[in-house]
Amino acid sequence: MKKITFIITILVGQSLFSQNTDILNVVTTPDGFYSKPGRVHKEDRKIDGSPYINGDKFEKVTIKDYSKNVQDLRYNAYQDEMEFKMGEELYNANKTEGLKIHFPALKKTYESLTYSYEGKTKTGYLVILVDNPKFSLYKREKMELMGGTKSNNGFTKDANDYYEKDKDLYLIAKDKKFFKFPKNSADAAAIFSVDKKDLDNFVKSNKINFNKESDMIKLVEFINK
Known part of the structure; x- marks a missing residue:
């Protein structure tokens, strides 16, 4: 079985933690893998709505050929990150190229990919709709952060910034090249x-x-x- 470099398996009494302001470093035995998930940045202002495309709940996941003892995850479509909790802290999982994360309850599978589209290269998660060596079909889900408005009088309140779902982008993949559907x-x-x-x-x-x-x-x- 492959060693997990994507997310952390917690073995009680066998984990060594050291941290600074941004990173939690974890060394776990006996597997000996080393992982550096980034701590999620917390917004210091009120934002309406949610960045989570599938809801705020952390869901069970399965990853082929990897340990079943992995954290529950949720997809942040604004940050394009998979999040998990350790204690009361929230972290982004490491992105591993080609890793496929299946959410059974959602009947949805995300793949971590580095892909180019319209001259821009991006590393993130795409939903697999068709997985085939000839042509694959992916969906990019995205939430946008929209600016609120300031009240121009003393009778109405300021409107907060808010999350709004962007239109889904459908991509065809062939030999690691991506095209808009x-x-x-x-x-x-x-x-x-x-x-x-x-x-x-x-x-x-x-x-x-x-x-x-x-x-x-x-x-x-x-x-x-």
Whole structure:
């Protein structure tokens, strides 16, 4: 079994803790792995709403080929981080390239990836919708922090900053290259390198909506056959 470098397994009486203002260092035996999860920055102002796309609750997770004794996690879609609690402190888990984190209760799997899109390279978590060596389909979930407004009179209160869900971004992955999900059959034929006539027939017969997630999945699965 692989040694866990992603998050911390707590073995009572076998952990050594040392910390500064930003980092908690943990050495755990007998596995001997060493991990440096970053402590979550706490906002010093009131913000309305929540940055957690799936709710504030920490959920059980499973990670293939890794120990089952891992912390419950939750996804912070504003910070693009997986969070866990140790005692009363909140931490971000280490990002490990290619690690797939499955939330059984949510029926959702996130993958930690470094990916490039529109000239920008980012390391973060994407939801796996189709996982295939030919073409994979991912969804990027994101929360934005919007600015509140100041009252211009003495009768109304200032409005706090607030979290607002951004539109989901759907990405096609092929050989570690990422493309935005196509808008129509012509774009799809170019991205997937397939015959447009065959693709048109499939789209029409299945009434594919290029903006509907379930239809996106259906289309990619068809291409992969």
